Amino acid sequence: MYAASVQELIDELGRLPGIGPKSAQRIAFYILKSPAEDARRLAACITAAKTKVTWCARCFNVAEGEAGVECEICTDPRRDSSALCVVEEPRDVVAIEKTGEFRGRYHVLQGAISPIDGIGPDQLRVRELLARIDAEGVKEVILCTNPNIEGDATALYLASLLKHLPVKVTRIASGLPVGGDLEYADELTLGRALEGRRELA
Amino acid sequence: MSLYRDLGVVLRTYKLGEADRIVVLLTAGHGKVRAVAKGVRRAKSRLGGRLEPLSHLQLLMYEGRELDIVSQAEVVEPWRALHEDLACLAGGMAMAEAAEQVAQEGEASGPLYRMLVGALRAMAHRPGPLVVAGFYWKLLCLDGAAPVLHQCASCGAGPPAARLVAFDIAEGGALCQGCRRGQPISPAALELLRMVVGGQLGRALELPASHTTNEVAALATISMERHLERRLRSLRTLERA
Ligand SMILES: [Zn+2]
Ligand SMILES: [Zn+2]
Numbered sequence: 318m319y320a321a322s323v324q325e326l327i328d329e330l331g332r333l334p335g336i337g338p339k340s341a342q343r344i345a346f347y348i349l350k351s352p353a354e355d356a357r358r359l360a361a362c363i364t365a366a367k368t369k370v371t372w373c374a375r376c377f378n379v380a381e382g383e384a385g386v387e388c389e390i391c392t393d394p395r396r397d398s399s400a401l402c403v404v405e406e407p408r409d410v411v412a413i414e415k416t417g418e419f420r421g422r423y424h425v426l427q428g429a430i431s432p433i434d435g436i437g438p439d440q441l442r443v444r445e446l447l448a449r450i451d452a453e454g455v456k457e458v459i460l461c462t463n464p465n466i467e468g469d470a471t472a473l474y475l476a477s478l479l480k481h482l483p484v485k486v487t488r489i490a491s492g493l494p495v496g497g498d499l500e501y502a503d504e505l506t507l508g509r510a511l512e513g514r515r516e517l518a
Numbered sequence: 519m520s521l522y523r524d525l526g527v528v529l530r531t532y533k534l535g536e537a538d539r540i541v542v543l544l545t546a547g548h549g550k551v552r553a554v555a556k557g558v559r560r561a562k563s564r565l566g567g568r569l570e571p572l573s574h575l576q577l578l579m580y581e582g583r584e585l586d587i588v589s590q591a592e593v594v595e596p597w598r599a600l601h602e603d604l605a606c607l608a609g610g611m612a613m614a615e616a617a618e619q620v621a622q623e624g625e626a627s628g629p630l631y632r633m634l635v636g637a638l639r640a641m642a643h644r645p646g647p648l649v650v651a652g653f654y655w656k657l658l659c660l661d662g663a664a665p666v667l668h669q670c671a672s673c674g675a676g677p678p679a680a681r682l683v684a685f686d687i688a689e690g691g692a693l694c695q696g697c698r699r700g701q702p703i704s705p706a707a708l709e710l711l712r713m714v715v716g717g718q719l720g721r722a723l724e725l726p727a728s729h730t731t732n733e734v735a736a737l738a739t740i741s742m743e744r745h746l747e748r749r750l751r752s753l754r755t756l757e758r759a
Contacts, residue, residue, distance in 0.1 A: 335535050432611045432752035433530050433571075466571045466601070466611075473604040 377425040397421045399456040416508035429467035457485040476517045487514040528573045529618040546631045550621035553586040572610045597642035612752040647727040651738035666691030687741035707733040
């Protein structure tokens with residue numbers, strides 16, 4: 318048995334995604350053994366990120382500032398507003414930005430349709446996406462959801478909504494490894510997949 | 519650790535750690551199996567996309583203490599429509615969800631496996647209005663809840679003396695005027711239901727959508743949920759769509 322404060326730290330770390338009880342224990346003791354200054358900096362980073370970072374009011378990517386602020390991509394006048402890339406999570410924006418292949422803007426759904434988990438379109442930023450098409454003069458929507466069943470379901474659903482709007486709808490090419498997470502795709506593969514996107518019927 | 523080979527369908531997956539997944543499989547010879555698929559979320563994974571829900575696979579597995587480990591997986595039949603048509607995808611997930619609830623770990627069920635494969639194949643190639651419902655009714659029969667359809671499930675009275683006007687799976691099936699509870703059922707739907715569970719599912723699957731197929735499909739969902747004593751999320755989620 319550990320002292321209460323150590324156990325509390327282990328429990329908190331164990332609630333993070335991808336961290337099991339063993340890893341939580343390892344990280345907790347790593348923190349306890351490291352200099353007090355390091356631990357303070359980590360704590361300060363978490364607090365600062367949590368207070369400074371919000372969701373972009375337009376695309377729902379991460380943005381720094383007060384609620385209602387827009388992210389760096391949305392406020393960049395050099396970005397092409399006629400092309401809109403739809404992704405599941407902010408980390409997918411990072412993955413696509415790394416390819417350097419895309420000069421348009423993004424829309425982050427903040428999730429994917431997962432029938433079996435009961436996550437439907439009403440829990441995603443779908444209404445906000447539809448509202449942007451006309452308002453921003455979007456000509457092409459590129460569906461860049463993960464190449465897995467939730468990503469497929471999400472893309473098919475969005476395509477069925479968007480076909481009623483005067484906009485070209487494309488899906489990222491199937492060259493991406495199915496089942497893999499977009500964030501793990503290397504830049505070259507992702508860049509090619511983006512380039513080879515095809516129009517949905 | 520011992521190796522075994524089996525055929526299986528992926529029912530669902532969970533993320534595990536950084537790049538692994540837990541896959542829940544319905545196998546032909548080992549019933550429901552929970553297994554770890556290592557590294558499958560990385561782009562260069564050899565197993566990768568094969569371990570997505572609704573994939574039909576030839577598997578090579580290591581038996582583990584708590585979870586088995588997927589060593590190799592080859593696709594038996596690629597069912598493209600299940601990934602390219604939203605209604606087919608939703609129907610496939612709805613069947614996988616119910617199968618997962620009925621299947622038991624460590625208890626082989628060849629019939630359940632074959633039923634699911636048949637139903638997914640139908641969904642991928644000839645998706646009619648009764649594919650999911652047909653699977654649900656067959657699943658109820660397999661799970662010991664075959665509905666009584668030719669007389670009142672409660673009092674035993676039958677036509678022509680008593681008309682069967684309602685249906686409640688908890689009561690055992692169709693019900694007469696005096697015993698009525700659950701859902702009302704039309705004579706046409708009752709007739710179609712007799713066809714589905716009475717060995718003529720193939721014919722029923724060919725029928726075009728109608729009031730009657732809708733009624734039998736809705737009744738299938740209600741009955742499956744009542745039998746499992748839980749909601750089927752897949753159907754409800756995409757109905758909201
Ligand atoms: Zn933005
Ligand atoms: Zn009766």
